[in-house]
Amino acid sequence: MKRRNFIAAAGAATVLTACGQQQDCATGEANNKPQETIEWNMVTTWPPGFQGLGTGAEYLAALIGKLSNGRITVKVFGAGELVPALQVFDAVSSGTVQMGHGASYYWKGKMPAASFFSSVPFGLNAQEMNGWLLKGGGLELWQELYAPFNLIPMPGGNTDIQMAGWFNKEINSVDDLKGLKMRIPGLGGEVLKRAGGNPELIAGGEIFSALEMGRIDAAEFVGPYNDLAFGFYKAAKYYYYPGWQEPGTTLEALINKQAFEQLPADLQDVVKTACLTANADMLAEFTEKNNEALRILVEEHGVQVKKLPQEVLDHLESISEKLVEEQGQANELSKRIYASYLDFKKKANAWKQISQSL
Amino acid sequence: MKRRNFIAAAGAATVLTACGQQQDCATGEANNKPQETIEWNMVTTWPPGFQGLGTGAEYLAALIGKLSNGRITVKVFGAGELVPALQVFDAVSSGTVQMGHGASYYWKGKMPAASFFSSVPFGLNAQEMNGWLLKGGGLELWQELYAPFNLIPMPGGNTDIQMAGWFNKEINSVDDLKGLKMRIPGLGGEVLKRAGGNPELIAGGEIFSALEMGRIDAAEFVGPYNDLAFGFYKAAKYYYYPGWQEPGTTLEALINKQAFEQLPADLQDVVKTACLTANADMLAEFTEKNNEALRILVEEHGVQVKKLPQEVLDHLESISEKLVEEQGQANELSKRIYASYLDFKKKANAWKQISQSL
Numbered sequence: 001m002k003r004r005n006f007i008a009a010a011g012a013a014t015v016l017t018a019c020g021q022q023q024d025c026a027t028g029e030a031n032n033k034p035q036e037t038i039e040w041n042m043v044t045t046w047p048p049g050f051q052g053l054g055t056g057a058e059y060l061a062a063l064i065g066k067l068s069n070g071r072i073t074v075k076v077f078g079a080g081e082l083v084p085a086l087q088v089f090d091a092v093s094s095g096t097v098q099m100g101h102g103a104s105y106y107w108k109g110k111m112p113a114a115s116f117f118s119s120v121p122f123g124l125n126a127q128e129m130n131g132w133l134l135k136g137g138g139l140e141l142w143q144e145l146y147a148p149f150n151l152i153p154m155p156g157g158n159t160d161i162q163m164a165g166w167f168n169k170e171i172n173s174v175d176d177l178k179g180l181k182m183r184i185p186g187l188g189g190e191v192l193k194r195a196g197g198n199p200e201l202i203a204g205g206e207i208f209s210a211l212e213m214g215r216i217d218a219a220e221f222v223g224p225y226n227d228l229a230f231g232f233y234k235a236a237k238y239y240y241y242p243g244w245q246e247p248g249t250t251l252e253a254l255i256n257k258q259a260f261e262q263l264p265a266d267l268q269d270v271v272k273t274a275c276l277t278a279n280a281d282m283l284a285e286f287t288e289k290n291n292e293a294l295r296i297l298v299e300e301h302g303v304q305v306k307k308l309p310q311e312v313l314d315h316l317e318s319i320s321e322k323l324v325e326e327q328g329q330a331n332e333l334s335k336r337i338y339a340s341y342l343d344f345k346k347k348a349n350a351w352k353q354i355s356q357s358l
Numbered sequence: 359m360k361r362r363n364f365i366a367a368a369g370a371a372t373v374l375t376a377c378g379q380q381q382d383c384a385t386g387e388a389n390n391k392p393q394e395t396i397e398w399n400m401v402t403t404w405p406p407g408f409q410g411l412g413t414g415a416e417y418l419a420a421l422i423g424k425l426s427n428g429r430i431t432v433k434v435f436g437a438g439e440l441v442p443a444l445q446v447f448d449a450v451s452s453g454t455v456q457m458g459h460g461a462s463y464y465w466k467g468k469m470p471a472a473s474f475f476s477s478v479p480f481g482l483n484a485q486e487m488n489g490w491l492l493k494g495g496g497l498e499l500w501q502e503l504y505a506p507f508n509l510i511p512m513p514g515g516n517t518d519i520q521m522a523g524w525f526n527k528e529i530n531s532v533d534d535l536k537g538l539k540m541r542i543p544g545l546g547g548e549v550l551k552r553a554g555g556n557p558e559l560i561a562g563g564e565i566f567s568a569l570e571m572g573r574i575d576a577a578e579f580v581g582p583y584n585d586l587a588f589g590f591y592k593a594a595k596y597y598y599y600p601g602w603q604e605p606g607t608t609l610e611a612l613i614n615k616q617a618f619e620q621l622p623a624d625l626q627d628v629v630k631t632a633c634l635t636a637n638a639d640m641l642a643e644f645t646e647k648n649n650e651a652l653r654i655l656v657e658e659h660g661v662q663v664k665k666l667p668q669e670v671l672d673h674l675e676s677i678s679e680k681l682v683e684e685q686g687q688a689n690e691l692s693k694r695i696y697a698s699y700l701d702f703k704k705k706a707n708a709w710k711q712i713s714q715s716l
Contacts, residue, residue, distance in 0.1 A: 067425060067631055069624035122716070127485055127518075130638065131645030160485075161713045224709075242716040266427035273425055277631050280488065280638035287489030291705035294712070307715060347649035351582075354652070355519045356714045357665060358480070358600040 038267075040064075040074045040259065043092070045085040045102035047204070048078025052225055052286060053251065056157040057101035060253060060278035067270045072263075074099060092254040093149045100254035101156055104142070105186050110149075112327040113334040116341045117142045117153065119249040120327065121191050121320035124345055126158045126248035126283050128352075132344040133250065134276075141337045152260055154275035156253030157282035160290060162243030163227065164308055165220030166211060166236035171308055174315045183207055183219035187323060188245025194319045204230070211235035220245060224293035225286055233301045240306050244316055251282070396625075398422075398432045398617065401450070403443040403460035405562070406436025410583055410644055411609065414515040415459035418611060418636035425628045430621075432457060450612040451507045458612035459514055462500070463544050468507075470685040471692040474699045475500045475511065477607040478685065479549050479678035482703055484516045484606035484641050486710075490702045491608065492634075499695045510618055512633035514611030515640035518648060520601030521585065522666055523578030524569060524594035529666055532673045541565055541577035545681060546603025552677045562588070569593040578603060582651035583644055591659045598664050602674055609640070 042061055046054035054076075061074035079085035082097065089107050092100040104117040116123075117138070124132060132138040133155050146153045165184065169176065178196035182189075189199030202210050207219045212235040219236070221227050223243065233239070253275040260268060297303040328338020400419055404412035412434075419432035437443035440455065447465050450458040462475040474481075475496070482490060490496040491513050504511045523542065527534065536554035540547075547557030560568050565577045570593040577594070579585050581601065591597070611633040618626060655661040686696020 063627075063631065066624065066627045069622075125713075125716075127641065127645055130642040131649070134639065134642040135646035161716065163712070241712040244716060247716055264427075266424065269421075269424045273421065273631065273635050276638060277635050280634060281492065283485065284488040284492040287485055287706075287709075288493035288702075290713075291489070291702070291709045294709050295705055298708075305712070313716075344646075344649070347653050348645075350656075351645075351649045351652050354521070354599040354663070355483075355648075358483075358519065358602060358605055358671075 036071055038072045038263070040072060040098035041082065042074050042076045042099035042101060043079075043082050043088050043097050044076060044100065045079055045088050045106060048081060050078070050226075051229060052159065052222075052282060052289065053157065054078060056251065056278055056282040056285070059281060060101065060156055060274055061099075063274040063277060064271055067274055068267055072267060072270070076101075089149070089151070089254065092256050093151050095150070095256050095258060098256045098259035100252075102252055102254070103249060104153065104252050108186070108327070111145055111334075112330050113145060113337045115187055115324075115327050116337050117145075117250060117252065119246040120324045120341075121187055121245050121247075122317045123247055123324065123341070124348060125352075126160050126250075128344070128348045129158065129248050129250045130155070130279070130283075131348070132341065136344045137340055138344070141333075141340055145333060145337065146254075147257075150257045152255040152257055154253045154255065154272060155250050155279040156275050157251035157279055158286070159222055159246070159249045159251070160283060160286040161248055162223045162246040163220065164240035164243055164245070165218050166227070166232045167218040167238045167240055168211065168214070168236050169217045170238065170306075171240065171312055173309065174312055177312065177315075180218060181216045183210065183216050183221075184245060186245070187320075187327070188220065190323055191245065191316055191319050194323070195316060208232060208235050223286065223290050224297055225289035228293040228297055233297055233303045237304065238306050239297065239303050240308050242308070242313075244308070244313060244320070250279070253278070394429055396430045396621070398430060398456035399440065400432050400434045400457035400459060401437075401440050401446050401455050402434060402458065403437055403446050403464060406439060408436070408584075409587060410517065410580075410640060410647065411515065412436060414609065414636055414640040414643070415611075417639060418459065418514055418632055419457075421632040421635060422629055425632055426625055430625060430628070434459075447507070447509070447612065450614050451509050453508070453614050453616060456614045456617035458610075460610055460612070461607060462511065462610050466544070466685070469503055469692075470688050471503060471695045473545055473682075473685050474695050475503075475608060475610065477604040478682045478699075479545055479603050479605075480675045481605055481682070481699070482706060483710075484518050484608075486702070486706045487516065487606050487608045488513070488637070488641075489706070490699065494702045495698055496702070499691075499698055503691060503695065504612075505615075508615045510613040510615055512611045512613065512630060513608050513637040514633050515609035515637055516644070517580055517604070517607045517609070518641060518644040519606055520581045520604040521578065522598035522601055522603070523576050524585070524590045525576040525596045525598055526569065526572070526594050527575045528596065528664075529598065529670055531667065532670055535670065535673075538576060539574045541568065541574050541579075542603060544603070545678075545685070546578065548681055549603065549674055549677050552681070553674060566590060566593050581644065581648050582655055583647035586651040586655055591655055591661045595662065596664050597655065597661050598666050600666070600671075602666070602671060602678070608637070611636070 044057045058076050061076045064072050064074050083091045088100040088102045091097050105115040107114045142153050180197040183202040184199045192199045210216045328334045402415045416434050419434045422430050422432050441449045446458040446460045449455050463473040465472045500511050538555040541560040542557045550557045568574045569577055686692045
């Protein structure tokens with residue numbers, strides 16, 4: 001039932017969008033909106049209403065509506081409501097929907113260099129990602145990478161640095177990584193594998209029981225804000241930091257190229273600016289919420305927060321550097337992306353030693 | 359001549375604004391713009407075109423124009439072009455102009471608690487300021503503080519953490535602060551004074567010669583991006599960090615309340631969103647430019663970058679804590695501002711130890 005309604009809604013939106021805003025466009029449906037109203041759909045990789053990430057997508061959609069004075073309305077769909085999470089890229093690429101919200105590392109199967117635009121192990125932090133993307137040439141490279149797919153990417157949020165994860169086994173040396181059964185997807189998982197561990201792919205909703213039942217020794221998810229809500233502190237002894245695997249994850253807003261080009265220039269500015277504002281807004285939210293959630297975890301739930309030993313971090317970093325380099329070798333564009341990222345990171349590291357010294 | 363033109367321009371804008379967008383409004387001037395065009399002026403505390411800060415104000419003004427599809431145009435004036443830097447607050451408050459761009463600590467003479475909304479010594483960093491202002495109740499308090507002045511403040515930029523400054527005298531202990539003649543305005547200057555130093559008020563354009571002639575021992579300005587452009591490396595031996603006096607300075611956009619309320623709701627959203635976008639954009643710019651400028655200073659100009667000894671930082675911090683507390687005692691509202699800021703800072707410090715540990 002629900003699925004059928006969503007498909008009907010999507011169909012109507014496609015028709016409306018195909019009309020363009022100047023054409024006389026009869027949809028055959030009751031519609032009180034002015035003729036020029038453009039109805040877009042946004043599919044996301046997040047569970048409906050997922051705090052911080054899903055709500056960030058909703059903030060973005062609402063802001064486009066407000067800034068355009070209702071000339072564009074954007075309807076948001078959680079993962080699986082219109083298309084499954086991992087079909088978001090294709091759905092926007094094909095024009096089935098006009099927008100998407102997710103994270104670029106989900107598409108590293110198509111383009112290994114895509115990971116650079118979300119987060120890579122021991123990579124840029126949140127503020128540095130914004131510096132690279134908005135002022136250091138990163139966004140132009142990202143748009144070049146997605147152009148063959150008919151997609152315009154924009155930064156659309158940031159989770160800040162994440163946590164290393166929830167552990168039921170203490171990590172005192174690199175030997176403790178060997179055989180470690182850990183829920184850790186993506187490049188982080190590959191790093192753990194090269195360090196002798198056993199990364200597992202487990203959906204967010206199943207982490208708790210896997211930890212509680214002892215099917216895994218450890219799991220990384222996001223950071224205090226999301227982790228508190230999922231109650232992982234009830235299923236694991238130690239909460240390790242820092243989140244070396246995701247030091248400042250940028251989320252992406254995807255825009256279908258034809259849908260974007262059909263907009264008048266001012267609405268193109270509205271859509272892009274709304275993405276930039278949502279990008280900053282989510283980081284502010286995670287900054288505030290992580291603080292408070294960490295306090296609750298420690299003070300109210302007695303969580304033991306521990307830092308991974310430097311020896312372990314150094315080992316993971318040396319593995320990561322090689323793996324990250326591999327992501328930037330697929331072709332000429334990948335090499336330029338990697339070179340740009342690495343150059344920014346080197347300069348950023350020098351400034352970070354100064355800026356984080358207070 | 360120039361001044362007269364500016365005053366004439368401002369007068370015209372005031373007339374237009376007073377008309378509101380629905381009224382039949384004849385200005386008696388040749389005007390090709392559509393009837394509904396609203397012309398605003400923005401005065402700033404920055405030299406015209408000042409990199410990062412003045413250009414950030416220009417970015418904000420241009421963005422309002424683009425997002426509104428030209429329904430609002432905002433003309434930017436550098437310090438002294440229409441009003442002197444330190445009359446920006448009053449000019450927007452009185453409605454002489456509709457917008458301003460500056461920093462709230464310039465108005466601490468009127469309201470000591472104003473400093474909390476730009477930067478205070480050993481206070482929040484840039485990311486934390488955004489967390490507090492946008493999600494932790496800070497902006498609501500700021501708007502309450504400025505409401506009696508007919509002003510709506512918005513965050514409108516951030517310089518990131520600054521540098522401790524340029525020194526021709528080494529600082530090895532707290533004793534070296536005694537008698538130190540240093541260009542350092544605001545609360546930082548007051549802290550230095552309490553530590554036995556001699557803070558001096560010197561305009562930005564005169565710092566270089568004061569350093570070069572030996573009239574002062576040291577000077578703080580902003581950070582590598584701006585400092586490189588001013589060539590201070592030619593007039594001082596050491597470049598000290600961290601910028602304890604300004605750990606993440608938020609700049610402000612000021613909006614005249616009546617001018618704002620005369621806008622239709624969608625243009626109110628446009629103006630506020632443009633401020634938020636400009637706020638994030640400037641931080642991205644400083645993040646990128648500081649990296650590169652630091653590299654140039656060190657590699658091309660051989661600048662000696664030094665960290666202030668921890669003993670000195672600890673001493674300055676203990677003085678700062680008392681001084682900052684004093685800023686939040688003037689009245690009931692000041693106390694609420696201080697309490698909110700301090701609460702956020704305590705929680706943020708716990709998260710910072712985790713987030714900055716990579």
